[in-house]
Amino acid sequence: xxxxxxxxxxxxxxxxxxxxxxxxxxxxxxxxxxxxxxxxxxxxxxxxxxxxxxxxxxxxxxxxxxxxxxxxxxxxxxxxxxxxxxxxxxxxxxxxxxxxxxxxxxxxxxxxxxxxxxxxxxxxxxxxxxxxxxxxxxxxxxxxxxxxxxxxxxxxxxxxxxxxxxxxxxxxxxxxxxxxxxxxxxxxxxxxxxxxxxxxxxxxxxxxxxxxxxxxxxxxxxxxxxxxxxxxxxxxxxxxxxxxxxxxxxxxxxxxxxxxxxxxxxxxxxxxxxxxxxxxxxxxxxxxxxxxxxxxxxxxxxxxxxxxxxxxxxxxxxxxxxxxxxxxxxxxxxxxxxxxxxxxxxxxxxxxxxxxxxxxxxxxxxxxxxxxxxxxxxxxxxxxxxxxxxxxxxxxxxxxxxxxxxxxxxxxxxxxxxxxxxxxxxxxxxxxxxxxxxxxxxxxxxxxxxxxxxxxxxxxxxxxxxxxxxxxxxxxxxxxxxxxxxxxxxxxxxxxxxxxxxxxxxxxxxxxxxxxxxxxxxxxxxxxxxxxxxxxxxxxxxxxxxxxxxxxxxxxxxxxxxxxxxxxxxxxxxxxxxxxxxxxxxxxxxxxxxxxxxxxxxxxxxxxxxxxxxxxxxxxxxxxxxxxxxxxxxxxxxxxxxxxxxxxxxxxxxxxxxxxxxxxxxxxxxxxxxxxxxxxxxxxxxxxxxxxxxxxxxxxxxxxxxxxxxxxxxxxxxxxx
Amino acid sequence: xxxxxxxxxxxxxxxxxxxxxxxxxxxxxxxxxxxxxxxxxxxxxxxxxxxxxxxxxxxxxxxxxxxxxxxxxxxxxxxxxxxxxxxxxxxxxxxxxxxxxxxxxxxxxxxxxxxxxxxxxxxxxxxxxxxxxxxxxxxxxxxxxxxxxxxxxxxxxxxxxxxxxx
Ligand code: SF4
Ligand code: FES
Ligand code: FES
Numbered sequence: 001x002x003x004x005x006x007x008x009x010x011x012x013x014x015x016x017x018x019x020x021x022x023x024x025x026x027x028x029x030x031x032x033x034x035x036x037x038x039x040x041x042x043x044x045x046x047x048x049x050x051x052x053x054x055x056x057x058x059x060x061x062x063x064x065x066x067x068x069x070x071x072x073x074x075x076x077x078x079x080x081x082x083x084x085x086x087x088x089x090x091x092x093x094x095x096x097x098x099x100x101x102x103x104x105x106x107x108x109x110x111x112x113x114x115x116x117x118x119x120x121x122x123x124x125x126x127x128x129x130x131x132x133x134x135x136x137x138x139x140x141x142x143x144x145x146x147x148x149x150x151x152x153x154x155x156x157x158x159x160x161x162x163x164x165x166x167x168x169x170x171x172x173x174x175x176x177x178x179x180x181x182x183x184x185x186x187x188x189x190x191x192x193x194x195x196x197x198x199x200x201x202x203x204x205x206x207x208x209x210x211x212x213x214x215x216x217x218x219x220x221x222x223x224x225x226x227x228x229x230x231x232x233x234x235x236x237x238x239x240x241x242x243x244x245x246x247x248x249x250x251x252x253x254x255x256x257x258x259x260x261x262x263x264x265x266x267x268x269x270x271x272x273x274x275x276x277x278x279x280x281x282x283x284x285x286x287x288x289x290x291x292x293x294x295x296x297x298x299x300x301x302x303x304x305x306x307x308x309x310x311x312x313x314x315x316x317x318x319x320x321x322x323x324x325x326x327x328x329x330x331x332x333x334x335x336x337x338x339x340x341x342x343x344x345x346x347x348x349x350x351x352x353x354x355x356x357x358x359x360x361x362x363x364x365x366x367x368x369x370x371x372x373x374x375x376x377x378x379x380x381x382x383x384x385x386x387x388x389x390x391x392x393x394x395x396x397x398x399x400x401x402x403x404x405x406x407x408x409x410x411x412x413x414x415x416x417x418x419x420x421x422x423x424x425x426x427x428x429x430x431x432x433x434x435x436x437x438x439x440x441x442x443x444x445x446x447x448x449x450x451x452x453x454x455x456x457x458x459x460x461x462x463x464x465x466x467x468x469x470x471x472x473x474x475x476x477x478x479x480x481x482x483x484x485x486x487x488x489x490x491x492x493x494x495x496x497x498x499x500x501x502x503x504x505x506x507x508x509x510x511x512x513x514x515x516x517x518x519x520x521x522x523x524x525x526x527x528x529x530x531x532x533x534x535x536x537x538x539x540x541x542x543x544x545x546x547x548x549x550x551x552x553x554x555x556x557x558x559x560x561x562x563x564x565x566x567x568x569x570x571x572x573x574x575x576x577x578x579x580x581x582x583x584x585x586x587x588x589x590x591x592x593x594x595x596x597x598x599x600x601x602x603x604x605x606x607x608x609x610x611x612x613x614x615x616x617x618x619x620x621x622x623x624x625x626x627x628x629x630x631x632x633x634x635x636x637x638x639x640x641x642x643x644x645x646x647x648x649x650x651x652x653x654x655x656x657x658x659x660x661x662x663x664x665x666x667x668x669x670x671x672x673x674x675x676x677x678x679x680x681x682x683x684x685x686x687x688x689x690x691x692x693x694x695x696x697x698x699x700x701x702x703x704x705x706x707x708x709x710x711x712x713x714x715x716x717x718x719x720x721x
Numbered sequence: 722x723x724x725x726x727x728x729x730x731x732x733x734x735x736x737x738x739x740x741x742x743x744x745x746x747x748x749x750x751x752x753x754x755x756x757x758x759x760x761x762x763x764x765x766x767x768x769x770x771x772x773x774x775x776x777x778x779x780x781x782x783x784x785x786x787x788x789x790x791x792x793x794x795x796x797x798x799x800x801x802x803x804x805x806x807x808x809x810x811x812x813x814x815x816x817x818x819x820x821x822x823x824x825x826x827x828x829x830x831x832x833x834x835x836x837x838x839x840x841x842x843x844x845x846x847x848x849x850x851x852x853x854x855x856x857x858x859x860x861x862x863x864x865x866x867x868x869x870x871x872x873x874x875x876x877x878x879x880x881x882x883x884x885x886x887x
Contacts, residue, residue, distance in 0.1 A: 167788035169795040180791035
């Protein structure tokens, strides 16, 4: 329902009950504020937003005053201004005058508002309060004397991060914001308190004293370390990335990003970065120019394909590559007659891959997860795998009192209420089968012999029944298969049974894939069983099969095999690579990689190249190069283009990465990205039972070669594990 | 005595049972409402002051975030975070008591015990603490020891009280 109100003499309509500050924000009317934040609860404790409301005896806080019929508001009347100025004067009593040495200078709400509302001089002559600094660990720097007690960081911990680490202790003059005991802030979302702190009390430790807010350029971008597609802003100075901060997107990440997305830039300038093409000639590495390197590479590939056959070529691409890179990599590989291309480094069981949809993902926006009423999480340590998706799951528990059930092989600490946790350290499947059994028995579902045999031995408990009942209510529910499940040796079975549970409880099925851009990889055809946009192709070798036999040529893009490829025997894998001609297109090269490589082509880092990322729910987000490619390194799509041309692949004359993208989108046609996530019918007995073994999934700060090199992240509690 | 209490890190069964009776007074799931009493009981168990370990034990027992317990325990002045004497004398110096001569009371106490406000006697028997209005202004000046109020104070009355604390 709308009500008629008047703001500064202008009549308008606003939704009844909305807070005044929301209405003025929409209209672009400035109301100063410190404690109010649109993604946090209202605490109304700073009083900076006082405005005049007709008939109210005193000014009212705009952030905590709902609009009502006939309300007349004045945001800039003498009475409002006097109130705002008075509050400002109080806030400045204890605030130090250290703006020249404060990192927040230039982007400080207090500084800005004190220019608008502050007095030129202070009436206060007494000593100012001084607060001892805290050590919050390697990510967040503190200068607590600057704190104005807005409690945004406290509310963030309670409401968003879900672990309250910061609080307001003491009282009156002695009140302090802090952890009370000496303790680091361990939340995987901790960096957000830097963004929301309106003053310089909380700033970024790694960024400290690196640049001033006004001298940096801002570039929009996407975070690439998980499948969420969080929006970020890159800030650069003189061609170098200085920091990453969150960019609001109310469909994906609200105002938040994970620490991984915020601090991964620290890994960009690692000493392992290489800038010159190199060729190994009779055991010794020689630096060569690009022309020689590319000609030699093409020669090597041609020879292998010519003498042994196209099947002896395999291409392995990092799941964080761009849509364009995936597409060109597969175009060159398939153009040469090989189907051996993959990006699924964290998967070992591919048996049910034929039934994958256009791309494994989520049939709703990331934000819509917060609207679910029941969620079953299978094989997922979601907080560490996709911290922002975990945030939306948490929101579901808060907004809808959603019931969350977990099926894992071990207990994981979650930051939301869990309704049932199944943690069987022997295997995931037993509990999934028990859930399926509840359905089969209760709903008298007809299943084939193989399946009934499979579920016959499953032990059903009350908790299984409860979880199924929760999923089955009429309301929205979701079954999520996580990263950990994908690393398992019986992932196909897990996926099939997850799908069985989803279908029969009327829930959506979602798969949260590894890497930052695996949706693009599927769509571009960087999988061995399908060409671009689901075109049927002959089956090639999967990432695991590529190392089951000797191949002649491997092309490996931005992967540290020994760290990124799970399963199998890493020594064996390296043996194969050493014997073959191994071409690395890579930004980083270690001594280990030099041992098995033959050719090294220095790739520009993702921030130095334009490209497209598609997140788990099918949202395309293209990014321009943030900085120039360093020294002699080249954007990967250009390397593939030249290689394609040298290898006589047709239509490789792209002028820009957009042209590549347009070509993929052309093939995609007008397919709707979300409704294309249709799981094909699974044959329940399609995959036989297989012993389950566990592979240790990569930790939160070990997921890719950039994050692994971000030393501040490595020094956190999560990084130490 | 305070030193040996440093080691107490968990709530004893008696305290737990007593906390349970407080928890039972609140609706289910609102057990954190019992935090103030739980802290008082923990403090009594430890000879009048709280350690971080004890606050943590209260947080665990009531399924609260630790920091939320620290907030309560650091906000209210009746919780002590350093060892105190066997008897804690809380002298009100707020407005009514001040007008009725609390300064004289404070001076007498300090001289008699040869300690300042906020200090503890060498024999660890008595701690002096300055507090705000305890709601007994009608009979100001006043002080509190344990659960007893002593009102309409005079130096003579104080001597009498102190004699009783030996
Ligand atoms: S540290 Fe910053 S965000 Fe936290 S209460 Fe102080 S001013 Fe607010
Ligand atoms: S913004 Fe309204 S009181 Fe702080
Ligand atoms: S002022 Fe002392 S009891 Fe009220």
